[in-house]
Amino acid sequence: xxxxxxxxxxxxxxxxxxxxxxxxxxxxxxxxxxxxxxxxxxxxxxxxxxxxxxxxxxxxxxxxxxxxxxxxxxxxxxxxxxxxxxxxxxxxxxxxxxxxxxxxxxxxxxxxxxxxxxxxxxxxxxxxxxxxxxxxxxxxxxxxxxxxxxxxxxxxxxxxxxxxxxxxxxxxxxxxxxxxxxxxxxxxxxxxxxxxxxxxxxxxxxxxxxxxxxxxxxxxxxxxxxxxxxxxxxxxxxxxxxxxxxxxxxxxxxxxxxxxxxxxxxxxxxxxxxxxxxxxxxxxxxxxxxxxxxxxxxxxxxxxxxxxxxxxxxxxxxxxxxxxxxxxxxxxxxxxx
Amino acid sequence: xxxxxxxxxxxxxxxxxxxxxxxxxxxxxxxxxxxxxxxxxxxxxxxxxxxxxxxxxxxxxxxxxxxxxxxxxxxxxxxxxxxxxxxxxxxxxxxxxxxxxxxxxxxxxxxxxxxxxxxxxxxxxxxxxxxxxxxxxxxxxxxxxxxxxxxxxxxxxxxxxxxxxxxxxxxxxxxxxxxxxxxxxxxxxxxxxxxxxxxxxxxxxxxxxxxxxxxxxxxxxxxxxxxxxxxxxxxxxxxxxxxxxxxxxxxxxxxxxxxxxxxxxxxxxxxxxxxxxxxxxxxxxxxxxxxxxxxxxxxxxxxxxxxxxxxxxxxxxxxxxxxxxxxxxxxxxxxxx
Numbered sequence: 001x002x003x004x005x006x007x008x009x010x011x012x013x014x015x016x017x018x019x020x021x022x023x024x025x026x027x028x029x030x031x032x033x034x035x036x037x038x039x040x041x042x043x044x045x046x047x048x049x050x051x052x053x054x055x056x057x058x059x060x061x062x063x064x065x066x067x068x069x070x071x072x073x074x075x076x077x078x079x080x081x082x083x084x085x086x087x088x089x090x091x092x093x094x095x096x097x098x099x100x101x102x103x104x105x106x107x108x109x110x111x112x113x114x115x116x117x118x119x120x121x122x123x124x125x126x127x128x129x130x131x132x133x134x135x136x137x138x139x140x141x142x143x144x145x146x147x148x149x150x151x152x153x154x155x156x157x158x159x160x161x162x163x164x165x166x167x168x169x170x171x172x173x174x175x176x177x178x179x180x181x182x183x184x185x186x187x188x189x190x191x192x193x194x195x196x197x198x199x200x201x202x203x204x205x206x207x208x209x210x211x212x213x214x215x216x217x218x219x220x221x222x223x224x225x226x227x228x229x230x231x232x233x234x235x236x237x238x239x240x241x242x243x244x245x246x247x248x249x250x251x252x253x254x255x256x257x258x259x260x261x262x263x264x265x266x267x268x269x270x271x272x273x274x275x276x277x278x279x280x281x282x283x284x285x286x287x288x289x290x291x292x293x294x295x296x297x298x299x300x301x302x303x304x305x306x307x308x309x310x311x312x313x314x315x316x317x318x319x320x321x322x323x324x325x326x327x328x329x330x331x332x333x334x335x336x337x
Numbered sequence: 338x339x340x341x342x343x344x345x346x347x348x349x350x351x352x353x354x355x356x357x358x359x360x361x362x363x364x365x366x367x368x369x370x371x372x373x374x375x376x377x378x379x380x381x382x383x384x385x386x387x388x389x390x391x392x393x394x395x396x397x398x399x400x401x402x403x404x405x406x407x408x409x410x411x412x413x414x415x416x417x418x419x420x421x422x423x424x425x426x427x428x429x430x431x432x433x434x435x436x437x438x439x440x441x442x443x444x445x446x447x448x449x450x451x452x453x454x455x456x457x458x459x460x461x462x463x464x465x466x467x468x469x470x471x472x473x474x475x476x477x478x479x480x481x482x483x484x485x486x487x488x489x490x491x492x493x494x495x496x497x498x499x500x501x502x503x504x505x506x507x508x509x510x511x512x513x514x515x516x517x518x519x520x521x522x523x524x525x526x527x528x529x530x531x532x533x534x535x536x537x538x539x540x541x542x543x544x545x546x547x548x549x550x551x552x553x554x555x556x557x558x559x560x561x562x563x564x565x566x567x568x569x570x571x572x573x574x575x576x577x578x579x580x581x582x583x584x585x586x587x588x589x590x591x592x593x594x595x596x597x598x599x600x601x602x603x604x605x606x607x608x609x610x611x612x613x614x615x616x617x618x619x620x621x622x623x624x625x626x627x628x629x630x631x632x633x634x635x636x637x638x639x640x641x642x643x644x645x646x647x648x649x650x651x652x653x654x655x656x657x658x659x660x661x662x663x664x665x666x667x668x669x670x671x672x673x674x
Contacts, residue, residue, distance in 0.1 A: 031384060035583070036499050037427035037568045038388035038490070043380035047368060050472060051375035052436040052487055056479040090374035099389040101485050103396075135387060142393040144480055148438050150389055150487030153375065162373050231374045246372070 008113065009106035013139055016113065023117035025125060027133040029096045039135035041097045041152055048096075049153040049160070051087035055080055057145040061209075065188040068195070073112040075209040077119025080147045083233065085127055086213035086287035088153035090231035092161040092222025094215075095153040097135040098124070103142035116147075119210075128215045158222045166228035166247035166292040172307035173299050175217035175289040177207065178236055178261040179276065182283020183268045184208030190272055201268055213287035220300035221291050229291040235282040237320050237327055240290055244319025247292075252321040253307040281327075345450065346443035350476055353450065360454035362462060364470040366433045376472035378434045378489055385433075386490040386497070388424035392417055394482040398546075402525040405532070410449040412546040414456025417484045420570065422464055423550035423624035425490035427568035429498040429559025431552075432490040434472040435461070440479035453484075456547075465552045495559045503565035503584035503629040509644035510636050512554035512626040514544065515573055515598040516613065519620020520605045521545030527609055538605055550624035557637035558628050566628040572619040574657050574664055577627055581656025584629075589658040590644040 008016065021034065032040035041048070057063060061071050061079070081098060088095040100120065102113070124132050184204040187197065197205065213231075221229055228247055232239045236253075244251045258280055265276035292309050299305060310321070320327040345353060358371065369377035378385070394400060398408050398416070418435060425432040437457065439450070461469050521541040524534065534542070550568075558566055565584055569576045573590075581588045595617055602613035629646050636642060647658070657664040 032497055032499065036497070037424040038386040038430070038488075038497075040428070040492070040497050041385050041387055043383055043385045046380055046383055048378050048380045048385045048489065049375040050378055050434065050436055050487070050489060052438045052473065052485070053475050054438040054440050054477050054483075054485060056440055056477055056483075058480075059478050087374040091377070093375070097387070099387055099487055101389045101391040103391050103393055103483060136389065138390050138485075140391050140393055141396050142481060142483060143395075146391075146393075146440060146479060146483055148389070148391060148475075148485035148487075150387070150436055150485075151375075152385065152387060152489065155377070160369055160373070160375075160377050162369065 006110040007106065008104060008108045008110060011110060016110070016139060019110065019114055020117045023114060023121055025121050025133045027131045029131045030133055030135050034136045039097065039099065041135055043154065045154060045157045047155060049088050049091055049093045049155060050150060051084060052148060052150040053084050053087065054146060054148040067188050067190055068193055069188055069205065071209065073115030074119035074122070076145070076147055077116040078123040078210040080149045081120045081123035082127060082211050082213055083287055084149040084151035085215055086231045086233070088151055089213060089215050089218030090229055090289055091155070092158055092218050092226065092229065093153040093155045094219055095132045095151050097132060097152050099135055099150050100137040101140070101148040102137065103140045103146040105143060105145070106141055108145065127213065161222050161226045161229040163228055163230050163243045163246035166243060166249050166309045168249055168309055168311040169295050170227050170292040170309040171295060171297065171299070171305060172251055172253070172309055173291050173293060173303040174306045175291070175302045176214040177286045177288055178232070179265050179279035179283045179286070180204055180207035181211055181285035182279035183265045183276070186272055186274060186279070187268060192271060201271070204268055208285060211285055211287050214289065214302050217289055217300065217302035220302060221289065224293065224300040225297055226291045226293050229289055232284055232286065232288045232290050234284040236290065237281050239284065241319045243290060248312060250310040250312055250319050250321055251307060252310050252324060255323050257304065257306045343447045344443065345441060345445045345447060348447060353447070353476060356447065356451055357454045360451060360458055361471045362458050364468045366468045367470055367472050371473045376434070376436065378472055380491065382491060382494045384492060386425050386428050386430045386492060387487060388421060389485060389487040390421050390424065391483060391485040404525050404527055405530055406525055406542065408546065410452030411456035411459070413482070413484055414453040415460040415547040417486045418457045418460035419464060419548045419550055420624055421486040421488035422552055423568045423570070425488055426550060426552050426555030427566055427626055428492070429495055429555050429563065429566065430490040430492045431556055432469045432488050434469060434489050436472055436487050437474040438477070438485040439474065440477045440483040442480060443478055445482065464550065492559070498559050498563045498566040500565055500567050500580045500583035503580060503586050503646045505586055505646055505648040506632050507564050507629040507646040508632060508634065508636070508642055509588055509590070509646055510628050510630060510640040511643045512628070512639045513551040514623045514625055516602050516616035516620045516623070517541055517544035518548055518622035519616035520602045520613070523609055523611060523616070524605060529608060538608070541605055545622060548622055548624050551626065551639050554626055554637065554639035557639060558626065561630065561637040562634055563628045563630050566626055569621055569623065569625045569627050571621040573627065574618050576621065578656045580627060585649060587647040587649055587656050587658055588644060589647050589661060592660050594641065594643045
């Protein structure tokens, strides 16, 4: 056995694929899987949800972080799957398959690619869309690592939950975590060595590298009659403003409810000399859900009430308020102890 | 108005999207289009075909070619659409939608992105899948331009035409052109200035930059009972060998039929001091189809007979023969006048 590490350019494309395929799971909804020009997927209700997302090295992730952590292929595969599965979740659907394009330098270690495939499979399996698997893909060369995943999913006969259906008087709720991935990013970018972190803080790093979107919550919200929903991928306030704008409403957040998400982040904030609340309000990569429900609906499992939907009051401005105050006039001090 | 060119980093993502959306067509099969976390597409027969492909700058195309040609956004959009539409065609299906991820440096001119969107729309419209449009996408930053398209399509109740169904005695046929894109690539890489090319030679360059896959031919082949089919994306012999291997057969090409594809390329070959036949046998980016049909089937419109399917004879070797000789022992001289 050679001591040196095997890299992608040492293998033909078919040799590399032969190392990837055994690492993928196989679901019965894939009527025809990898090996032809296209895959064939079951779409039992006669419709299919579809979304696409790209992660690019040094834009969406660093291979080497300031605190010493090295992003693994497993991380990149997990995160690529998770953020795409979340897009289907946010419509109230369940993912049925992924197609994956991996572009990378020829010097990429083969082990990195195998680990990437393992990460895809682990995310699909751990996060829960049981009948989902990788149906096909594409391998290519580039100067940097870039992963694009397209995901298809099923609404199982339900109407899609769009961004534009929130109405004044509806409840505002969140599923999943807020701010954990942002706290993890701050730790990764800090000078605090990875090895010195407590298990609790290390778990925040994991939230950035391998997020845990609440994949049962989206279909549950659709069944419960959610009026609007989206994936919190760019931050609670920014994504909330998108929902408010699409629906023509204002979202009024309850500061006490928000504070509950900041408390578990305070040890990390203290370590870094930072505030936890901006992570809660501005951090997106937890891939939680923000949803609205008609008044009187019992929130489905996994959702926590976080505010209410209000009518727009002139003059127009941000679609976000916190305790009735326009959020762009609310400083972080509002949340100080 | 500033004289300098507007670049991508001068605009927010929503401003850039507002310049892209009006340039896209809209088909009735898109039940819910861009603007939510996922799009919703009709899948009338309860199944959906899906495929994904990436084109990366300096790997799949050059922005600036040796002969002076500059690849336009329009070219990249057209080619990205065309090669993905071809993957659905090769299964016997019709594309219903594309989702498009565009990664680019912040210095990319906005006009390039607008032209890219125009190219996507023009390819969809010109190549013919009438009920197809862009359903969604993703914009991101990277060091180089990379475009990933995922395409979904419908088989309209037909069985998919896979690579593995060819049987000895079946007819071998091709739809579309062979070698034109490869000849165009050779012209682009040559020292012959673009401006000096005749209209006929310039059309070969266009075949490389804006290929014309025969999109009616795939569904026609499926309806006619094609036994195996694939997209010729890597070259006739290489892709033919994949079909032969998947089917457990040998493909025997008729040199006279192959020669007919080389003749129109001979002016380009003469200009460059090259041979035309390697372009026919090894060039892939025309995105034609290679298909097999049971004996006695009348070839559907658009297909030309190019050989026959034979049983494997020991010892095993290449799955490709030309006039009965193993192709790897057939020199290009075989085709010399």
